[in-house]
Amino acid sequence: MPGSSQRSGTGVSVSAFSWDVKHTIFERAEGRCEWCWLAAPDGDFHHRCARGMGGSLDEVLGRAGNGVLLHRGCHNYLEANPDRARALGFRVDQGIDPKTVPIRLLTGWVLLDDLGGVVGTDDPVTVVATG
Numbered sequence: 701m702p703g704s705s706q707r708s709g710t711g712v713s714v715s716a717f718s719w720d721v722k723h724t725i726f727e728r729a730e731g732r733c734e735w736c737w738l739a740a741p742d743g744d745f746h747h748r749c750a751r752g753m754g755g756s757l758d759e760v761l762g763r764a765g766n767g768v769l770l771h772r773g774c775h776n777y778l779e780a781n782p783d784r785a786r787a788l789g790f791r792v793d794q795g796i797d798p799k800t801v802p803i804r805l806l807t808g809w810v811l812l813d814d815l816g817g818v819v820g821t822d823d824p825v826t827v828v829a830t831g
């Protein structure tokens with residue numbers, strides 16, 4: 701029922717990934733863990749920028765640009781190594797729109813948009829070095 705999809709006010713956080721967003725992330729990742737690039741049919745949907753702060757970017761955090769598909773083990777590794785996760789774009793600080801932050805997949809540095817797109821970008825370290 702189209703009219704029954706409005707979830708605002710039901711206690712469901714706007715920053716949680718909807719089924720549609722998870723589907724978009726899974727398709728973008730081609731069903732692979734975006735950390736190790738191996739098949740992850742039962743992978744976790746990781747929030748690059750943690751949710752739940754109630755800030756103005758909360759709605760952005762529920763979009764595909766903030767999500768990556770990860771194995772549970774890879775997810776745990778990134779949670780346990782936040783500095784490395786942040787350096788590679790798998791972790792984004794509060795208040796920054798994740799789709800503007802490059803992430804390093806095995807194919808190289810990219811930007812993840814909110815529609816499931818992947819756009820190649822420069823190595824951010826090089827950008828900083830030449831700036």
Ligand SMILES: [Zn+2]
Pocket residue numbers: 733734735736737738740770771774
């Ligand atoms: Zn993995």
